[in-house]
Amino acid sequence: MASTFYSLNSMDTNETPRLRGNNTLSRIWFFYLDGFRSMTLGRTLWAIILIKVVVFFVIVKLLFFPNFLNSKATDDEGKAEYVRHELVDDP
Amino acid sequence: MEELTNVVDWSRAQFALTAIYHWLFVPLTLGLGVIIAIMETIYYRTRDESWLATTKFWMTLFGVNFAIGVATGIILEFEFGTNWSNYSWFVGDIFGAPLAIEGILAFFMESTFIAVMFFGWKKVSPRFHLAATWLTAIGASLSALWILVANAWMQMPVGCEFNPATMRNEMTSFWAVALSPMAVSKVLHTVLSAWTLGGVFVVGVCAWMQLRGRNGDHCRRSLKVGAWVGVVGVLLTSITGDTSAVTVAKYQPMKLAAMEGLYKGDFQQSIVAAGILNPDKTPVNDEPAFLFDISIPYGLSILATHDPDAFVPGIQDIINGVSYDSEGNKINTVSYAERMEIGRRVRSQIAAYDVALRAGDKLALDTLHETINRDFAFFGYGYLDNPEEAVPNVPLTFYTFHVMVTIGGFLVVFLLAALLFVYKPKWLEGKRWAKWWYRLCVLAIPLTYLCSVCGWVVAEVGRQPWTIQDLMPNKVAISDLSASYVQITFWIFAVLFTALLIADVSIICRQICRKSQTDLDQVTD
Numbered sequence: 092m093a094s095t096f097y098s099l100n101s102m103d104t105n106e107t108p109r110l111r112g113n114n115t116l117s118r119i120w121f122f123y124l125d126g127f128r129s130m131t132l133g134r135t136l137w138a139i140i141l142i143k144v145v146v147f148f149v150i151v152k153l154l155f156f157p158n159f160l161n162s163k164a165t166d167d168e169g170k171a172e173y174v175r176h177e178l179v180d181d182p
Numbered sequence: 183m184e185e186l187t188n189v190v191d192w193s194r195a196q197f198a199l200t201a202i203y204h205w206l207f208v209p210l211t212l213g214l215g216v217i218i219a220i221m222e223t224i225y226y227r228t229r230d231e232s233w234l235a236t237t238k239f240w241m242t243l244f245g246v247n248f249a250i251g252v253a254t255g256i257i258l259e260f261e262f263g264t265n266w267s268n269y270s271w272f273v274g275d276i277f278g279a280p281l282a283i284e285g286i287l288a289f290f291m292e293s294t295f296i297a298v299m300f301f302g303w304k305k306v307s308p309r310f311h312l313a314a315t316w317l318t319a320i321g322a323s324l325s326a327l328w329i330l331v332a333n334a335w336m337q338m339p340v341g342c343e344f345n346p347a348t349m350r351n352e353m354t355s356f357w358a359v360a361l362s363p364m365a366v367s368k369v370l371h372t373v374l375s376a377w378t379l380g381g382v383f384v385v386g387v388c389a390w391m392q393l394r395g396r397n398g399d400h401c402r403r404s405l406k407v408g409a410w411v412g413v414v415g416v417l418l419t420s421i422t423g424d425t426s427a428v429t430v431a432k433y434q435p436m437k438l439a440a441m442e443g444l445y446k447g448d449f450q451q452s453i454v455a456a457g458i459l460n461p462d463k464t465p466v467n468d469e470p471a472f473l474f475d476i477s478i479p480y481g482l483s484i485l486a487t488h489d490p491d492a493f494v495p496g497i498q499d500i501i502n503g504v505s506y507d508s509e510g511n512k513i514n515t516v517s518y519a520e521r522m523e524i525g526r527r528v529r530s531q532i533a534a535y536d537v538a539l540r541a542g543d544k545l546a547l548d549t550l551h552e553t554i555n556r557d558f559a560f561f562g563y564g565y566l567d568n569p570e571e572a573v574p575n576v577p578l579t580f581y582t583f584h585v586m587v588t589i590g591g592f593l594v595v596f597l598l599a600a601l602l603f604v605y606k607p608k609w610l611e612g613k614r615w616a617k618w619w620y621r622l623c624v625l626a627i628p629l630t631y632l633c634s635v636c637g638w639v640v641a642e643v644g645r646q647p648w649t650i651q652d653l654m655p656n657k658v659a660i661s662d663l664s665a666s667y668v669q670i671t672f673w674i675f676a677v678l679f680t681a682l683l684i685a686d687v688s689i690i691c692r693q694i695c696r697k698s699q700t701d702l703d704q705v706t707d
Contacts, residue, residue, distance in 0.1 A: 126301025132242065132693065133300070136249035139685060146678065147253060147260075155671045156260035159267035159661040167348070174271045174349045178658055179533045 190656050192668040193265040196675065198642070200257045202635055203679035207251025207686065209634055212326060212373060213380015213411070214244045215319030219312075220407050226312045232703045236403045239702050240384070241315075243690055245300060250686040255329070257675065265668060269649050269659035276342050276353045277332050280360070284328035292321030326376075327369050334365035336650050337641070338433050344558050346535040346551065351653075367429045368641075371422040374415050375634055378593060381412020382630040385600045389623030391698045400702035402604070409601040416593045423590070424485070430644075431486035431494070434651065436572065437644035439497045440579040442482055445471050447496035449510070453481025456584065459577050465497050465570045497576075501569045516560070518569035521652075525564025528557050562653045571655075574646040582636040582643070589633035596626055 111121035130137070163173045218240045225233035259281070262270045270277070298306060298314035306314070335341075341358030342351040353359060385408055388401035431438045438444075443459050444451070457475030480490040487494070493506040503517030516524075531554050538546035566572055600623065603610045610616050645651055649659035700706060 122301060122305060123297065125305070126297065129301075132689075133245070135689070136246060139682075140249055140252065143682070144253060147256060151257070151671075151674065151678075152260055155674070156264040158263045159265075159663070160263075160271060170271060171347075171349045174268055175532070175536060177268050177662070178272075178349065179529055179536070 189663055189665045189668055190660050192665050192672060193261070193660055193663075194656060196265065196668055196672040197258065197261055199672065200254075200261065200675050200679065201642075202638065203675075203683060204251070204254045204258065205635065205638060206631060206683060207247055207254060208326065209376035209379040209631075210247045210383060211244065211251060211322050212319075212376035213378070213415070214240060214247070214383065215322050215380075216377060217380050217384060217407055217411050218244055219316045219319045220411065221404075222312050222315050224407070226308055231705055232399065233403060235702050235705045236400055238705065239400065239697055240404065241299065242693055242697070243387075245296075246689050246693060247686060248296065250682055250689070254679065254682065265661055265663065266649070266659050267661040269654060271350060272654060272659070273335075273351055273650065276335060276339075276351050276359060279353060279356065280328040280332040280335075284325050284332075287324065292318055292325055295321060323373050326373055330369045330372055331360050331365045333641075334362060334368045335359050336648075337368075337645055338362050338364035339650050339653055343555060344561075346532045346554050347539060349532075363429045364433060367422060367426040371419060371426050372637075374419045374422055375637065377411050377415025378419055378597070379415075379630045379634060381408050381410075381415055381597060382593065382626050384408025385412060385597070386624045386627040387694055389620035390694065393617060393620045393624075394698070396698045397702040402607070405600065405604045409597060409604050412593075412597040413601050416590070416597050420590065420594060427485045428488065434645060435495055436497065436500050437574065437579070437640075438486060439495065439500060440574045440576045440644050441583040441640060443471050443576055443580045444482070444494065444496040445498050447494045447499045447505075449483070449493045449506070450480050450491055451482040451486075451494040452477040452479045453485060454584075455481075456588075457580075459580055461577075463576075465501060465573050497573055501572070518563065518566075518572055521560040521563035522566050522569065524557050524560040525562060525566075527564075528554055528561045529564045531557075559652060562648060562650070562655050562658075565655050565658050566647075571647060574644050579640055579644045582639040586633050586636035586640060589629050589636070593626070593630060593633065596622070 111125065112118035127133075127137075160170045160173065164170045218237055221233060221237040221240065224230075225237055262277075295314040295317040298311065299318050302311050302314060339351070340362045341353060341355040343354050344350075345352050359365070384404050388404050388408070391397050391401050427438070430441075439447070442454055443457065445463065445465065454472070455476045455478050457477075458473045460469055460471055460473050463469045463471050482494050483492045484490050486492065489508060492508060493510075495505045499505060500515075501518045503515040503520065505513045505515050507513055531550050535547065535550040535554065538550060563572070603619075610619060647655045647657070649656050
């Protein structure tokens with residue numbers, strides 16, 4: 092990632108303040124931290140994303156969408172046997 | 183609703199609901215991504231701050247749509263594991279590869295660079311920021327590519343071999359899967375249709391602002407990019423639509439016949455431009471197919487084969503295995519009755535394979551493996567109770583196809599006119615009918631969404647009853663669940679996705695309304 096700070100209106104100037112942080116990891120950290128802090132509409136959008144992810148993965152997935160074959164067999168051989176029964180013996 | 187009585191119907195309805203809602207978010211991300219990348223490129227090259235302001239305006243709307251739409255597709259994967267477990271096992275190795283690439287490569291690429299796009303304005307170089315914007319747009323399209331490749335494989339299963347020991351299809355050629363004719367035409371047609379939608383969205387939003395006399399210069403800048411992307415998108419979508427029709431005619435002739443309500447095919451087959459289907463028509467009676475129709479001579483032969491004299495088989499011809507080559511010689515294709523017989527034979531051979539496997543009879547295993555794979559192309563027909571079961575819902579396929587084509591034709595003219603007005607603004611400014619044009623532009627946004635959804639309905643309903651074309655019908659792909667269980671999740675998703683859609687539309691509308699009242703020639707943040 093470029094280490095040069097570019098002002099929005101200074102593309103042709105020599106203004107070159109650096110990104111916060113001393114190494115790559117801390118620069119990435121501060122890049123995201125500053126980005127999140129300066130959000131306006133983004134706060135609402137992130138709230139929607141987080142609520143959505145919680146609803147999808149915690150409520151919907153865990154309560155309503157278990158892996159069906161895992162309830163029928165514990166290993167691949169057992170799952171193949173179950174699907175064979177479903178498709179061949181008792182379609 | 184009375185017909186939705188069993189778990190197959192409810193699972194299909196649930197998958198359709200979630201897929202359609204998911205698709206309402208995706209094309210705007212794909213189309214607007216390209217548009218803002220072009221706008222930022224103009225800014226980068228001209229260093230004109232007004233282009234930066236315009237780029238940021240559309241980037242905000244892109245961000246809203248991306249944020250609300252992201253992860254809505256994951257629900258479809260949940261459904262595979264719960265509702266469609268037989269299918270998931272049967273295709274796991276093949277379906278998993280494109281989805282894994284989508285998840286690991288494309289989605290992470292998209293997610294990484296979208297952060298630079300929004301957080302990086304003051305922190306990375308303009309060149310790097312521009313690259314991030316393009317990579318976000320490309321990442322979104324790559325993400326769509328792998329999903330569409332997986333979908334195309336369900337329509338045209340290639341590059342695989344069935345392993346009767348594991349009951350799974352195993353990939354023999356990744357490139358045969360990724361570059362099948364169905365995958366190529368589907369990816370191009372779908373992604374380019376998203377460019378069309380992105381272009382129409384820009385034209386429509388600008389028209390709304392112009393109706394209120396706001397930000398004329400910003401609108402002119404936006405339209406220069408939006409109308410061009412829309413025109414290029416809609417023209418290329420039309421061309422790839424033609425390629426798709428040829429591919430469907432070759433590999434899914436039943437779908438093409440349903441799209442046209444064609445029961446009895448002919449040489450020099452005409453195409454129905456508009457018509458009302460006869461509700462009493464079935465594949466086994468001699469009722470006329472249409473109550474009323476306007477047809478174009480030679481049309482379907484040209485669409486399907488690019489040869490005006492070619493024979494195009496209808497539903498009854500396909501069921502009976504009748505077709506003709508370009509010289510008019512009868513071709514003995516395999517009738518559906520024969521296919522059902524072959525399918526049942528393969529099923530019994532798989533049962534015999536299991537017995538041989540347990541007995542360790544290597545000779546029998548080799549022989550059975552060979553015969554199973556020789557006839558496996560018709561495996562799914564063994565589950566059909568009668569040949570007519572393999573006919574999709576003709577009215578739904580026919581009407582959605584014709585709505586799609588009609589709106590698509592309108593969009594070609596509409597976007598060419600929008601582009602013309604960009605370069606000849608005086609033809610529009612001050613005219614009494616200008617406000618009607620602007621209203622039409624706004625109306626074109628929901629029409630384009632309708633067109634896009636109709637395209638998917640044609641693609642998916644037209645291949646029924648197959649989950650995987652010719653290999654697995656829905657009724658055996660499904661898990662052994664109760665219909666009431668699926669009904670509960672259907673309504674949960676109906677509420678959840680409707681709420682998300684309302685949030686998406688209302689936030690986007692609010693942003694357009696609020697920002698249009700500011701000076702969009704100036705960068706304000």
